[in-house]
Amino acid sequence: MTGICGHSLDEYLAMVERFHGNRAPGILIGGFMVDLATRNLPPGEFHDAICETAVCLPDAVQLLTPCTTGNGWLKVLEFGRFALTMYEKSGGEGVRVHLDAGKLERWPAIKAWFFKLTPKKEQDLQAILDQIGKAGHAILAMEKVRVDPKSLQRPKLGAIAVCPACGEAYPARDGDRCRACLGETPYLPA
Amino acid sequence: MTGICGHSLDEYLAMVERFHGNRAPGILIGGFMVDLATRNLPPGEFHDAICETAVCLPDAVQLLTPCTTGNGWLKVLEFGRFALTMYEKSGGEGVRVHLDAGKLERWPAIKAWFFKLTPKKEQDLQAILDQIGKAGHAILAMEKVRVDPKSLQRPKLGAIAVCPACGEAYPARDGDRCRACLGETPYLPA
Numbered sequence: 001m002t003g004i005c006g007h008s009l010d011e012y013l014a015m016v017e018r019f020h021g022n023r024a025p026g027i028l029i030g031g032f033m034v035d036l037a038t039r040n041l042p043p044g045e046f047h048d049a050i051c052e053t054a055v056c057l058p059d060a061v062q063l064l065t066p067c068t069t070g071n072g073w074l075k076v077l078e079f080g081r082f083a084l085t086m087y088e089k090s091g092g093e094g095v096r097v098h099l100d101a102g103k104l105e106r107w108p109a110i111k112a113w114f115f116k117l118t119p120k121k122e123q124d125l126q127a128i129l130d131q132i133g134k135a136g137h138a139i140l141a142m143e144k145v146r147v148d149p150k151s152l153q154r155p156k157l158g159a160i161a162v163c164p165a166c167g168e169a170y171p172a173r174d175g176d177r178c179r180a181c182l183g184e185t186p187y188l189p190a
Numbered sequence: 191m192t193g194i195c196g197h198s199l200d201e202y203l204a205m206v207e208r209f210h211g212n213r214a215p216g217i218l219i220g221g222f223m224v225d226l227a228t229r230n231l232p233p234g235e236f237h238d239a240i241c242e243t244a245v246c247l248p249d250a251v252q253l254l255t256p257c258t259t260g261n262g263w264l265k266v267l268e269f270g271r272f273a274l275t276m277y278e279k280s281g282g283e284g285v286r287v288h289l290d291a292g293k294l295e296r297w298p299a300i301k302a303w304f305f306k307l308t309p310k311k312e313q314d315l316q317a318i319l320d321q322i323g324k325a326g327h328a329i330l331a332m333e334k335v336r337v338d339p340k341s342l343q344r345p346k347l348g349a350i351a352v353c354p355a356c357g358e359a360y361p362a363r364d365g366d367r368c369r370a371c372l373g374e375t376p377y378l379p380a
Contacts, residue, residue, distance in 0.1 A: 020258055054260070055262070056260050058260040059258050059259065059260030062209075062252070069244065069252070069259045069266065070244070070248040071211055071214075078369070079369045079370045080360050080369070081356075081358050081359070081360055081368055082359065083358070096377070098358055099359075101358070114350075115350055146377065146380070148376055151376045160304075160305055168288055168291070170271055171270040179269045186267065187335045187336065188335075
């Protein structure tokens, strides 16, 4: 493989290490997935992204596309499928790429990592990364999809109220108190 | 204010523009929030992050801390409160910072933006950013919190199965098919 969205493998892995904290196999594969998707989309269009797992893939998308968690162009669906989709925002036409487990027979280190056949301590990270670098697009599958953009729209924030329980601003649509005060708080009582 | 986590305001705004796509007021405030939180945490500890809104704040955290969506150290809770927390991963001790709406009287441009008192088209972005840069920590409030780390743990992926409907790998714990094939798919029929 020649590269990932215009970056050499080493450049991309350095970007991954800075942003994600370590050279995770899943983000290297994710880089090739974004690369394959963007090569198969009409140039000049504006694309949103879906990751079908919260693990690793969102960081590949955030490094290589304009889509981030905070700007709303990246959606994470926790299906636990190693797949991502880039799609045209309004019409929903797009391309979905997933890791094709059926293509892993030729790549035993990737297969053992993906199916967790080897305990993490015994894995040879460099061997896994080397196989992923050699495999590139060869372990991926791609299909055209049409996304239902309505199913992914973040509701408009709408009117803002002040929560009578915590005194903080919150979206009035959530009810007579904010969701944290309605019972979802992750904070323990002082 | 002198800066945001060691960056000048201009440096930080350039980072924001590259990553997030535009100089959003919410991410500039988010930068000061992360700055205030990290100044009040013991150095050398390793901290996870919570954002209590999906809008803007996650990108401030991803730019200024090691926590990202894909590495699991950043959790987004959709409470719609403009607040973030940095906490020690195992014990849950941490610091929560929120935008204190009661402190906005002195900053009319920020107030009009935050409460959406002015239609977006009529807002003066530079005036809002200027006021935020001058206000810095003065519009924020901070409290010590204890997070219940269990409430935020991503369940382990566990055993991997192949979905009989789509043929893709998925977490066996999700049932006899993957969640997409169980009805959550965002894709329209071909």
